[in-house]
Amino acid sequence: MKRLEIMKVKKLSRTHLENRLAWLNHPDVYQYMNMQYPLTFEEMESWYDRIKGNQLRIDLVFEEENEVVAMTGLTNIDFADGLAEYYILVNPEKQGQGFGKASTQFTTNYAFNKFNLNKIYLYTNSYNTRANKLYLKLGFQQEGLLRKHKFKNGGFIDRCIFGLLKDDWKQQSYSSDIVSLTS
Template sequence: MEALLTGERVRLTLLDDHDIDHMTKWYNKTDYARHLDALPAKPKRAEDLRKWRDEAHEHDSHFLFAIKEADQFIGFVELDGILWTQQNAWLTIGIGDPDMYGKGYGSEAMELLIQFAFHELNLHRLQLTVFEYNNAARRLYEKLGFVHEGSHREFILRDGQAYDMLLYGLLRKDWNQKTQG
């Protein structure tokens, strides 16, 4: 029997302590932190990341998974802030190893998570934000069918320049049409 969240090359699993240790190394890289968060880039402690993971597993409105290629941890995906009455959630992805960029792992992981969100959790809408300068992520989201719905103009200041934070959304009916048609 196939595991619930397994694709052709990646699978989504529980985030374990070894994965957390990997993530602390990623947060020492400015580019990684600047793509995920509007807060200033800074290292994260393993105990803080473990607390984040543990809190996610304690709440029914937060689903957090490690992305594994074979047994190699390459990133995480999460559904957070689920509003069950409205059937919508926020979605996040982070891949930490630059050697894994552009190889389709993020796309496959996102497809698994979107399928899980719409068909296992019965959600209606997924949304995410991305900084204007993160072109690779924007291409990925648009390829998956996310629609640019708006912008928080000049939301983030980095290296003396102002960038927009973009809001993207994906509806279950649009995802079903894309994957079935």
Template sequence: MTTKNTYSWLEGDNVYLRPVEVEDSEAYYGTLYNADVRRLTGTKEAFSKHQVTHHLEAKGLDSSSILLWIIRKDTNEPIGDIELQDINGMNRSAGIRIAIHDHAHQGKGHGSEALRLMLDYAFGIANLHRVELNVFAYNERAIHVYKKIGFKQEGVQRDALFYNHRYYDSILMSMLEDEYREMYLQQP
């Protein structure tokens, strides 16, 4: 599937990010039933197309959240989504989440590039001080990527997720603005 809207909001070398619109509800709905992505994100709920449309309408009005498609530049194909959520201007903080929807697009650096684009926006434009995320302990690939990008582990929420007859830990990680700038904006 390619996206009809080819405009970009944040652009990298291989991917660009653009808002997920209400008109994208059919395509977004289709991403919610990939068994591997549901496991990695701990998603248990079933969603109707109506619920997805309503969710996207609400996201469009929510100033504390930015939900974007991750789109391959060479094909204009949406391969995932990323969201800066719970944006708190008083504390200059937010959460971030990401999902690459198909195994064929994982492990190619697209998620890392999308995270860097969103972090650059968060710290360089939105003037945030802290961005945090939660990742389940069994998602070792994501943990490796987050550490490589510069997130630091802060703690473990024990038995935070019950999924497929077992409990799993959730790992809290974060990055601060000075850590981001030190890692990515060093002058030669």
């Protein structure tokens, strides 16, 4: 059975915030994200209170055998231009096991089927080889390199921008997988 068929997919809720905080404060995650560290639980809760009613984003949680394995989201959804920005975090204890691929496939299918978007885009820190490879494998194209675009750990770093057009996505074998949230 395919990994996508085994995973449960839910909307992010307050009960997931402890996991999310632990992941974001883990070096295997925070070296690739650009937030202020360490994050506190109070900051995480106030972030959640700000975003929870926002109709221009969706935050998803993936579970396998009752363990949270990944979180993804679409933010800055722009219905006029058919655009949204994608993010993903995989449980630091579960990276490299296919969860990133499966949850990205789910979220892109969800985006194009449920929100009728035309394009998903995202940024990576250029040294994030694993993420860069993942996106290329799923049909995203690198659309640019943003030179010295972020100040991190005492120096400027390059960032990559990737995009997946609906037309490119339709050519991907995973685009026909059926996606629905677990109630």
